[in-house]
Amino acid sequence: MSSPIIKILLDILRNYSTPMTLKYPSTVEAGKKYSQIPEGLRGVPERSEDKCIGCRACYFVCSGRATSIYDNEDKRLVEIFLFRCTFCAHCQEACPEEAITMSKKFEVTASSRSDSAGFVRTNLEMLKCKNCGKPFLPKKFVKRANERLMEKINPLVKDVVAADFQKVADYCLDCRRARGVELDTHTKKHVWLEVG
């Protein structure tokens, strides 16, 4: 029965007894709006605001250049412009936090280019530098980067790196470099530790 030819023949037989036309959108049954949604349909991408850390992985893999990232005053805006999106699910594959999922929603219409129906937007809070006051990375990104580093790091240097990270966590990347000596966070000391 699993042979595709028998399946097709059964479909043909069924079409003789019942009308072939799918009534749209009048087939609203309990909990089932559409008469036909294929398995594995890639609809509009959805981004979970809790999980997204603003790491820009989706921005780099986006094949249609639909994803764009804007750093505003104290927010990072990650948005997908659906007019350019091809629903290829590359961003879902690349997302390290599994924040992006392809939903089953496919009925999208917009009346203008600036219509909010044509965008998938996520706002992330930015961390401001303690030294120069410049917003540089999302708060969640810094936190999650630290966690991932601590998971994989060599246990020999773990304590030193953790202590160093606490010192520089609030500084922007330029200030970290400029104040490396002052805060005693230069990387060479890890090498000395490992040597003994």
Next chain:
Amino acid sequence: MGIIDKARIYSPWLYHLHCGGCNGCDIETLAAIAPRFDVERFGIQLVASPRHADILVTTGCVPKQFIPMVKRVYEQVPEPKVVVAIGGCACGGSLFYDDDPENYAILGYPDLLIPVDVYVPGCAPKPEAIINGIVQGILKLAAKKKAAAPAQKS
């Protein structure tokens, strides 16, 4: 609004303009009209000439060689008219469009040339999504006809 105008709103005729691209959206547009989804039973059908059409359905990105044809077809559709852009290419240029550096062959999306009323994103959109977009177009057409009606009487 006379009886003919009412009839036109219930069963508008479509002119399908394929500007460029991969033909995926064209196949889906035809699937929406063919028996599986069968909007033709309401009298919504494709016509051979833009002069008979109420709704202009565009698919695909616009190559530079096709610019005069897009303008000409748009001007041939009688007023009031509605343009429905179907697919990612017709909405925002999708993979084919790039503004920096500019593509030597492709202008981008039809919105740069003609006013588009309804956008249906997707690559390619399902026939249901296209039907939904055309229904939105019909609503806009009805509003435009209503606005145009008093001007014709006076």
